[in-house]
Amino acid sequence: MSDSVIMLRRNFKHVTRNPTTVFNAVLFPVVLMLMFVYVFGDAFDVGADYVDYATPGLMLLAIVYGLSGTSTAVASDMTKGIINRFKVMDVSRGAVLTGHVTTTIATNLVAVAAIVGVAFALGFRSAGGWLDWLGVLGLVLLTSFATAWLTIALGLAAKTVETAGIATVPLIMLPFFSSAIVPADKMGPGIREFAEYQPFTPIIETLRGLLNGTPQMGDAIAAIAWCVAIALVGYLWATATFKKRA
Secondary structure: OHHHHHHHHHHHHHHHOOHHHHHHHHHHHHHHHHHHHHHHHHHOOOOOOHHHHHHHHHHHHHHHHOHHHHHHHHHHHHHOOHHHHHHHOOOOHHHHHHHHHHHHHHHHHHHHHHHHHHHHHOOOOOOOOHHHHHHHHHHHHHHHHHHHHHHHHHHHHOOOHHHHHHHOHHHHHHHHHOOOOOOHHHOOOOHHHHHHHOOHHHHHHHHHHHHHOOOOHHHHHHHHHHHHHHHHHHHHHHHHHHHHHO
């Protein structure tokens, strides 16, 4: 635990000292929210105020936009020799990975909090009770945990820092092909089916239901199942790659 706390402090300092990482993780999702609500919002027929519809999807966008910083930080650790120094210092190998996971989750919580705060300022209103908001927090944490492990695995698999950043692009783009911006049933053939069955759509729909006070059990089960599957794949891949490379 002490090693993990030290790694958390180290990684968090790296994040705060890198303005680009802070912008991608926190400020850029806020810019996207302002753009979608004020520029494109009236063009979408979603059956409700657009800020109410878009907030859950933008919460997920806030989570994934910070992932490139995680993958590049992991790749940097693996390519610049710091792991060998940790081995000499007898630092727990597990702490290196859990430090990145914890830092990613903390950054995501800040980004999601910023999105929710801006959403309320733009007129967002939630019909969910405190239990629904606890469910939102739990799902945000679970999604952050799952995507963090998968991103760490991508960073470990990358040969250079530059390719590590590129490796997260599919994860960053995936919410745009979900129900985050517009309902899936309003999309064209092919992309509609993809949006309905990809992993981020049930997560977004579960968040949307909780914030509206009308959670759907089917969406929640699918969202949790996807998060568990992604976390398991990411964890096994990351630990196996780390043992091989470190």
